[in-house]
Amino acid sequence: MSAQANGEVVIETRGLAKRFGERQALKGVSFEAHRGELLAIIGPNGAGKTTLLSILAGIREPDGGSVSRPPGEIGWVPQQAALYRRLTVAENLRLFARLEGLSNADAAVEEMLEQTALGERRDDQVGTLSGGNQQRINIALGLLSRPAVLLLDEPSAGLDPRQRERLWEFVLALAGGGTTVIFSTHNIAEAERYGQRLLVLADGDALFDGTSGDLHAAAPEAGGRDFEQAFVAFLRDRGH
Amino acid sequence: MRWLFLKDLQILRRSPLVTVLLVLYPVAIAVLIGFALSRGPEKPRVAFLNEVPAGAPLVLGGAQFDLTGAKSELCSRLDCVPVSSEAQARQMVESGDALAALILPPDLVTRLESLGGLNPTQPTVRVLVNEEDPVKAGLVNDRIDSLVTQANLRISKEVSRISASYLTLLTRGGTFNLLGQTLDILGLRSSERILRGVRSELPADSSMGGALDKVIQFARLASQNLDQAQPLLTSIAHPIEVQKEVVSGSPPSLDAFAIAVAATVTLMFVTVLLVAGSLALEWEENAYPRLVRGLVGRTALLAEKVGLGVALSLAVTLLMLAGLSLFVDIHWGRLPAIVAAVLAGGAAFAAFGAAIGASAREVRASSLLAFMISLPIAFVSLVESGTVSPGLFDVIKVIRAVFPFDAALDAISGGLDASGPALGLPLLHLAILVVAYGLVARLALRRLA
Numbered sequence A: 001m002s003a004q005a006n007g008e009v010v011i012e013t014r015g016l017a018k019r020f021g022e023r024q025a026l027k028g029v030s031f032e033a034h035r036g037e038l039l040a041i042i043g044p045n046g047a048g049k050t051t052l053l054s055i056l057a058g059i060r061e062p063d064g065g066s067v068s069r070p071p072g073e074i075g076w077v078p079q080q081a082a083l084y085r086r087l088t089v090a091e092n093l094r095l096f097a098r099l100e101g102l103s104n105a106d107a108a109v110e111e112m113l114e115q116t117a118l119g120e121r122r123d124d125q126v127g128t129l130s131g132g133n134q135q136r137i138n139i140a141l142g143l144l145s146r147p148a149v150l151l152l153d154e155p156s157a158g159l160d161p162r163q164r165e166r167l168w169e170f171v172l173a174l175a176g177g178g179t180t181v182i183f184s185t186h187n188i189a190e191a192e193r194y195g196q197r198l199l200v201l202a203d204g205d206a207l208f209d210g211t212s213g214d215l216h217a218a219a220p221e222a223g224g225r226d227f228e229q230a231f232v233a234f235l236r237d238r239g240h
Numbered sequence B: 001m002r003w004l005f006l007k008d009l010q011i012l013r014r015s016p017l018v019t020v021l022l023v024l025y026p027v028a029i030a031v032l033i034g035f036a037l038s039r040g041p042e043k044p045r046v047a048f049l050n051e052v053p054a055g056a057p058l059v060l061g062g063a064q065f066d067l068t069g070a071k072s073e074l075c076s077r078l079d080c081v082p083v084s085s086e087a088q089a090r091q092m093v094e095s096g097d098a099l100a101a102l103i104l105p106p107d108l109v110t111r112l113e114s115l116g117g118l119n120p121t122q123p124t125v126r127v128l129v130n131e132e133d134p135v136k137a138g139l140v141n142d143r144i145d146s147l148v149t150q151a152n153l154r155i156s157k158e159v160s161r162i163s164a165s166y167l168t169l170l171t172r173g174g175t176f177n178l179l180g181q182t183l184d185i186l187g188l189r190s191s192e193r194i195l196r197g198v199r200s201e202l203p204a205d206s207s208m209g210g211a212l213d214k215v216i217q218f219a220r221l222a223s224q225n226l227d228q229a230q231p232l233l234t235s236i237a238h239p240i241e242v243q244k245e246v247v248s249g250s251p252p253s254l255d256a257f258a259i260a261v262a263a264t265v266t267l268m269f270v271t272v273l274l275v276a277g278s279l280a281l282e283w284e285e286n287a288y289p290r291l292v293r294g295l296v297g298r299t300a301l302l303a304e305k306v307g308l309g310v311a312l313s314l315a316v317t318l319l320m321l322a323g324l325s326l327f328v329d330i331h332w333g334r335l336p337a338i339v340a341a342v343l344a345g346g347a348a349f350a351a352f353g354a355a356i357g358a359s360a361r362e363v364r365a366s367s368l369l370a371f372m373i374s375l376p377i378a379f380v381s382l383v384e385s386g387t388v389s390p391g392l393f394d395v396i397k398v399i400r401a402v403f404p405f406d407a408a409l410d411a412i413s414g415g416l417d418a419s420g421p422a423l424g425l426p427l428l429h430l431a432i433l434v435v436a437y438g439l440v441a442r443l444a445l446r447r448l449a
């Protein structure tokens, strides 16, 4: 997997900083992502992953640094489901398909119902679905517009293994088609498996940017441990 | 924007609580106000001051009228409280002890009697009302109006009878009493007979002087009498004039005012709560960031919410007015004016609600805020001058100018009742408030977390 090395840079940040009152959520984060690349952002709770992704999405303004985005849509799947709970599954999909200005909203709805395997719940109000099923629709909404860059904030949280597999199949297919996918996760195995590159955040600092093999190597006493243990050891070594 | 609008309608339809708010609330208000209007107090208390000298009989055209009878008739319809001076009557009205005072001036009988003579002067009764409370003032006005109308009817019958006797005198002749002198009135018919006689005897060169003098005198008297007929005839139309003095305030009529208050309160709560809640819901569902990321502009989102508020509040207010029309008369011919007033008021309340929703960003907080702000403002807008200190009233005036309630109330009063306030100024005021609160809401939306 060396496609990203040659691919053009589609999104790039330089010295991104963001503070909430006294708390410095991002302390100068710089990275770039290439066309068709899968970039995993990992790090402890409160590390700044959501803050970083929402600045990339244009939801929040950084206090310092710069972001260069590609022209056109950036798909965004927030950590907390952004859905109308009183609307049905199909109504939510149709509403956002229409707001996106898709030429064939109904076809997009059917495609997403197929993708999320929620066809038989299509007429149920979203508020009555389980958390994982709500997350499936949340993801589907981010995929509707077929963006060049897709930001996924803990997309697999709450999904069952079968759904996780479906999700990653779909995401890999998108990346294969040239979509840049940046996702955050606490599932380290997932990051290792699907992330072509890993960005490690802790307390607003970018501690590491490279492949999972590089991270394994950078962790102390690497031999014999699994990747998750290596990651925790890496963080501890850096004082987190 | 259209899709967002439809989405909001769908969400509303599925929220039972909101349905209760939107349908039951206005219907309940309509029924409550309807009952309040259709019942009212049975006998309003009225201070009664009779300054007519005791025992002065009222003689009109030879017939004697019974003033005590008129008084007992009045007091059977009102709760009469006899008072001895105008000051006492005024004090009772001002303090609210009596809804009004009816004053019969000393010269009432003389003036009534003059209606039967050649020099009629219009009799006057005086009414003091406190119109701070239009509901009560309306009641008193109605009762006194109907009493005076009845009295006028009886007097005008009598005056017509007298006028007829004058006309008879002019045509047939007879005797007429003027300042103690008895005058012989020849009458037109006799004059004609005499003139015919004079003509037949014309060849004789002598005395036609005496007969001609009579004719000349008659002609003079006839023209004088016809001059008098003019004021006599006006007095037939309204023999007694009511000189009404409003002690303070000049609000619109009872029904229109009460209905306008009901409609404005409904409009305010429905619109402010709905728009504030619906906008705050976009945050609660985490949808706001997704929407403003290029799907919908912030201004368009605001416009959609204001449009939603205006459309629903128009429907709800008209529903409420339709409910009220079971109890009271609503001039549906003024529907365009009513709709214009409700639209403008709805837009101002909607913009106000949007400012609250955009600032609070939480359904519960914004509903609470909407209630906490709207309720006192509605109360403050109904406070009348004189009930609070002038300094406080100045503050109240500022609050009225800044919040949409007062302007909306004026607009709706004007819409419901042609005699209410003019529509132009309140509509302009509301338009300014729409823009102002729209800007506040827009600034609140700009705030990025």
Ligand SMILES: Nc1ncnc2c1ncn2[C@@H]1O[C@H](COP(=O)(O)OP(=O)(O)OP(=O)(O)O)[C@@H](O)[C@H]1O
Pocket (backbone or CB within 6 Å): A020, A023, A024, A025, A043, A044, A045, A046, A047, A048, A049, A050, A051, A052, A079, B449
């Ligand atoms: N709206 C906010 N107001 C104040 N502080 C905030 C806000 N959002 C985030 N923070 C703070 O910024 C820091 C980074 O938060 P962020 O949500 O980006 O972390 P994260 O890496 O996504 O965590 P998690 O893995 O738990 O989702 C945290 O310390 C958090 O408390």
Ligand SMILES: [Mg+2]
Pocket (backbone or CB within 6 Å): A049, A050, A051, A079, A153
């Ligand atoms: Mg997060």
